[in-house]
Structure formats: structure tokens, C-alpha cells
Amino acid sequence: MDHMGFGPEGCDLFHQLKVYKGYAQDKAVIDYSFHGVIQHIDDTILGQMEAMVHEQGIASFKLYLTYQHKLQDGAVYRALSKLKKVGAxxxxxxxxxxxxxxKRAQFLNEGKTTPEYHALSRPLECEAEAVARMINLAxxxxxxxxxxxxxxxxxxxxxxxxxxxxxQAVWGETCPQYLLLDERCYLQPDGLKYILSPPLRPEAEKAKLWQGLIDGSIDTVATDHCAFTYQEQKQLGIDDFSLCPNGLPxxxxxxxxxxxxxxxxxxxxVQRFVYLTSYKPAKLFGLYPKKGCFEVGSDADLVIFDANEKRIINHDVLHDNSDYTPFEGTACHGWPIMTISRGAIVAHQGTFTGQAGYGQFMHRKPFKAQNS
Structure with a gap:
């Protein structure tokens, strides 16, 4: 499920869905869906939400409290209220x-333009305050x-x-970069590679997130994948961290x-691993039991791991559209050796065996409280 990017200024909810369906048409190799994207709130946007959910099968929408299309609290409240009513x-x-x-302006005015100031301009309290605010608005x-x-x-x-x-009906995800990396990465000569938002945090935060995975306080592990290239796109921030594209592959x-x-x-x-990566996302995002479980009538979507396989992550053996991995040199114990999508083997021992156009758009069910 991809988070659709922003469209033209003032576009309606359907615009980006049409664009992204066009991207996937005849190209997707596995089943897919999209999260709706909210750039602004007015009566037209609010009026389109029900059709997006019930006719288009888009049962989740992302909004932003920062970036170009950030929403103010009143707009956030209106969006939350309407999305609750239409089942999203x-x-x-x-x-x-x-x-x-x-904080960003202060650092730039002082000539503090290197990658570590990206993290210092977005301290964890900035994120935590917004989490608390969203919880209260919801x-x-x-x-x-x-x-x-x-x-x-x-x-x-x-x-x-x-x-x-x-x-309260609140769920949360984290990502591997916050579990494995920390703010010291910004001090490396290639610190631009690690610019993302929220930024990497002090080392002590990693243990707190792992505890959340263990005790059930965190529900899913996602990626926030952005395939920016280091040699070209990330270099935009070489003299000014604020110009560097935010995101990691x-x-x-x-x-x-x-x-x-x-x-x-x-x-x-192992059970918790499956819960975090498959079962819980399928429940939350309207795909269960078609996805997220191994039952009669469910899609035969399986990833098979060899727990004895040991690998060192190197970008040369990866398949994304970036030119680096932030996890270069990381040792992995256990590795996926086969991927099956709706019964068809689409990857085996690192070789893609599927075909473009095999993936189907997933029309997701409206959100219900029992999905929790």
C-alpha cells in the first residue's frame, strides 16, 4: 500500500488515485492499494470521501502536520470527523x-547547514507533541x-x-531505520544519505521502540520507502540540509x-513477526481475511524464510531504484528465499520470476472498530 504523493494545488481526492492507478496499470507484479492523500479540506473534499471509501475501495487517508500541504487543527478536526463517519x-x-x-531558520542563519542540523531542527518533542495533539483531536x-x-x-x-x-482507537507503526540506526549517522561523511523525517533519533530511543514492539504498543512495521538517489538527488543538500529530499530506501x-x-x-x-508485518496491517487496512492469514479462501501470499541463511546487506544485490541502502554492511541472520503471490512464485533465491501486470488493485473494505 503506497502513500500517494501530493498532486497539483487544489486537486480533488480522485486526482492522485487516477494518476497512481495509471502508474500501476499493466506494471504491478503483486497486489497493491493506495492510501488517499489529503492536501486541503473544504466542502468538496469532504463530500468526496464517502465515494473514495465505498466506491473506490480506499479505506485510509494520510494527512500531514508539516510540509507543503500541512493542515491546521481545524481542518484536521473536520477531516477526522468525516473520515470516521464514512468508515476510513x-x-x-x-x-x-x-x-x-x-529552529531550521535559526540554524541556517547561523551557517549550521550540515546533516546533523536536520535532526536538531526536528527534535523528538516536535514529533511527540504532534502525536499527542492528533490523539486529542481524534x-x-x-x-x-x-x-x-x-x-x-x-x-x-x-x-x-x-x-x-x-x-481510544489509536494504532501506530515504526520502521527499521528507527530500530537500527540513530542520529550518529548524520556525523558520517555521507550523512546526507540518512536525511528523512522524522529524523533518526538518539541511540536510547531504539530500545524504547523495541519495547513497544514486544509489549504490543506498536502494531506494525512499515518502511516509509523513498528511493531518492544519493549521487544526484541527496546532493541537493550538500550545502544546505533543508534542500535535501527527505526519505530513505x-x-x-x-x-x-x-x-x-x-x-x-x-x-x-515468529508469531509476533507475522503479526507486525502481515496480519495486523491486513486487519487495519481492510484486507483481512483475503490477505494477512493462511486460511481456506484466503489468497496464497507467502514469504518463505531460511532461518539459517546469513547475508551481508549490500546495495549491489538489491533491486530498488536508489543507488544506496542505509543498511550497507549490516549482517542478517535469516533471509527470504521465496515469495508467492496468489499462488504464483514471483521471486526465488533473489531472482524475480513474476510478470508485469499480474498484480491486482485491492478494493479495501471500510474500517471497522473490530479490525483492531
Whole structure:
């Protein structure tokens, strides 16, 4: 499920869906869906939400509290309220934009332009404050269901825990980069490679996120994959971190990294691994039981791991459209050796065996509370 990018200024909800379906047409090799993207809120946008959910099968929408198309609190409240009514899950990129803008300008004015100041301009409190704000706005919006994307720190996780202890409909994800990497990466000569938002955090935050995976406070592990190239696109920030595209590649390394660092190091069970990567996403995003389980009538979607296989991650053997991996040189214990999509083997021992156009668009079911 891809997060659709922003479209032209003022475009309606259907615009980007048409664009992204065009990207996938006759090219997708596995089944796919999209999260709706909300760039602004007005009566027209609110009026299109029901059709997007019930006619187009888009049962989740992402909104942003920072970046070009950030929403103010009033718009966020209206979006949450309407999405709850039409049966959709609201996903949010939570960062306090006003504070970030001030800190970023301060650093740039002082000539502090290197990658570490990207992280310092977006401290974890900026993210955690926005997490707490979204939780409270969702509660005010008749307890609208809320999904917090790419959580990077323990304080934000604590706010989510409090909400769930009060039976609020809040779920959250983290990503491998926040579990394995930390802010020291920005001090390396190639620190631009690691610019993403939220940024990498102090080392101590990693253990807090692992604890969230272990105790059930974090529900899924995603990637926030962005295939920017280091040699070209990331170099835009060579003299000014604020000009560097935000995002890391990671879709291909998500499963082996979590298996190696989680299962093989006895942090999580194999069952918990499946829950985080397959079962829970299928439940939350309207795909269960067609996806996310191994039952009669379900799609035969399987990834087979060899728990004895040991690999060193090297970008030369990966298949994304970037020119680097942030996990270069990382040792993995356990590796996926076969991928089966609807009964067809589409990858085997690192070789793609599927075909373009095999993937089908997944018309997702409206969100329901029992999905939790």
C-alpha cells in the first residue's frame, strides 16, 4: 500500500488515485492499494470521501502536520470527523511545523547547514507533541480511528500508550531505520544519505521502540520507502540540509532486518513477526481475511524464510531504484528465499520470476472498530 504523493494545488481526492492507478496499470507484479492523500479540506473534499471509501475501495487517508500541504487543527478536526463517519482510518505524519520552521531558520542563519542540523531542527518533542495533539483531536472528533505513521521515539509512544489505556482507537507503526540506526549517522561523511523525517533519533530511543514492539504498543512495521538517489538527488543538500529530499530506501530490507534483529535475536517471536508485518496491517487496512492469514479462501501470499541463511546487506544485490541502502554492511541472520503471490512464485533465491501486470488493485473494505 503506497502513500500517494501530493498532486497539483487544489486537486480533488480522485486526482492522485487516477494518476497512481495509471502508474500501476499493466506494471504491478503483486497486489497493491493506495492510501488517499489529503492536501486541503473544504466542502468538496469532504463530500468526496464517502465515494473514495465505498466506491473506490480506499479505506485510509494520510494527512500531514508539516510540509507543503500541512493542515491546521481545524481542518484536521473536520477531516477526522468525516473520515470516521464514512468508515476510513486517518493516518498522520505528526510533527510540529511551526517549531521546526523556527529552529531550521535559526540554524541556517547561523551557517549550521550540515546533516546533523536536520535532526536538531526536528527534535523528538516536535514529533511527540504532534502525536499527542492528533490523539486529542481524534478523541474530540467522536473518537475517530487514528494511525500514527513512522513513530521514531519513546515519548510519542508513551502518549499513544496513554490513549490506548483509555480505550481510544489509536494504532501506530515504526520502521527499521528507527530500530537500527540513530542520529550518529548524520556525523558520517555521507550523512546526507540518512536525511528523512522524522529524523533518526538518539541511540536510547531504539530500545524504547523495541519495547513497544514486544509489549504490543506498536502494531506494525512499515518502511516509509523513498528511493531518492544519493549521487544526484541527496546532493541537493550538500550545502544546505533543508534542500535535501527527505526519505530513505528500505522496502526490500524491511522483512529480513526485522526477522534478523527481532526473531533471531529473541526480541520477538515468529508469531509476533507475522503479526507486525502481515496480519495486523491486513486487519487495519481492510484486507483481512483475503490477505494477512493462511486460511481456506484466503489468497496464497507467502514469504518463505531460511532461518539459517546469513547475508551481508549490500546495495549491489538489491533491486530498488536508489543507488544506496542505509543498511550497507549490516549482517542478517535469516533471509527470504521465496515469495508467492496468489499462488504464483514471483521471486526465488533473489531472482524475480513474476510478470508485469499480474498484480491486482485491492478494493479495501471500510474500517471497522473490530479490525483492531
Amino acid at each position: 482510518l486517518t493516518a498522520v505524519h505528526p510533527e510540529n511545523d511551526a517549531t521546526i520552521a523556527i 478523541k474530540l472528533a467522536d473518537d475517530a480511528p487514528l494511525y500514527i505513521v513512522h513513530l521514531s521515539n519513546g515519548l510519542g509512544l508513551d502518549y499513544a500508550r496513554i490513549a490506548r489505556q483509555n480505550n 528500505g522496502v526490500e530490507t524491511r522483512m529480513p532486518l526485522l526477522f534478523s534483529e527481532g526473531v533471531m535475536k529473541n526480541r520477538i517471536s
